[in-house]
Amino acid sequence: MAEQLTKYLTDAHAIEEQALAQLRTAPDLAGDPELAASYREHLAETEEHERLVRGLLEARDAKPSRTKDAVMALGGKGFLLFARLNPDTPGKLHAHSLSYEALELASYELLLRVAERADEGEVADVAQRIADDERAMIERLESGHDRSVEASLRELEPDDISEQLGKYLGDAHAIEEQAIQLLERAPRISEDGALARVLSDHLGESRQHLELVEERLNALGDDPSTLKDAALRLGALNWGAFFQGHPDTPGKLAVFTYAFEHLEIGGY
DSSP, X not given: OHHHHHHHHHHHHHHHHHHHHHHTTHHHXXXXXHHHHHHHHHHHHHHHHHHHHHHHHHHTXXXXXXXXXXXXXXXXXXXXXXXXXXXXXXXXHHHHHHHHHHHHHHHHHHHHHHHHHTXXXXXXXXXXXXXXXXXXXXHHHHTTHHHHHHHHHHTOSSOOHHHHHHHHHHHHHHXXXXXXXXXXXXXXXXXXHHHHHHHHHHHHHHHHHHHHHHHHHHHHTOOOOHHHHHHHHHHHHHHHHHHHTSTTHHHHHHHHHHHHHHHHHHHO
16 A cells, blocks of 8 residues: 555656646736636645655655656646637636646545555645645635636637637537546446446436537537547547556546546536
């Protein structure tokens, strides 16, 4: 269990590296002074989180994984580039940030429970402290949905709400397509019966969500974006392969699913 705990700590450090890559630029993309201030505040917190996790690794005569850190940091910068290429950058940044904070929260909740079972009090204390910060950031983001929408619509030219509504529905369709792809694989990947049942039940709900979104798209005379759907389905396939290659698949599956649900919450 001690070895597994060290692996979780290297995962946590890599997650913090990606968070830092995103948060250093996020204030410039937020489109709203209050949202920008929240990102700056959380950047300072995240710098402290990285220091704390690195200290825990050093105390175990371990080091952060350069490969994991590099991949995660690159992923963070890649998302920011994607956000800049979309006209409603503040909205996409906001939804993604909510999802990423949920990823961090779930990761530290998992780390906390493993640390408690291993009777590693210092690790458990740090995990609890960071989880509390991530939960607080989620609450700040959730209180800023209206500001994010206002910033997104303000950046549009022309300011055509109906046209933008169709685009958001297209995004929602693409996200539901990926959710279905993930949830179809999840019960086969999961080794936990209770988790598999929860995910299987939500698969049925996601199919209903997809039908509802398609109905609204048809009512507006729009079709789902084939390119968006294909790209997101590919992402689901890649995540399935990633989970199958890790020995603690049920834990990572639960963490990622929690984060993905928050991406959907942010989108809707």
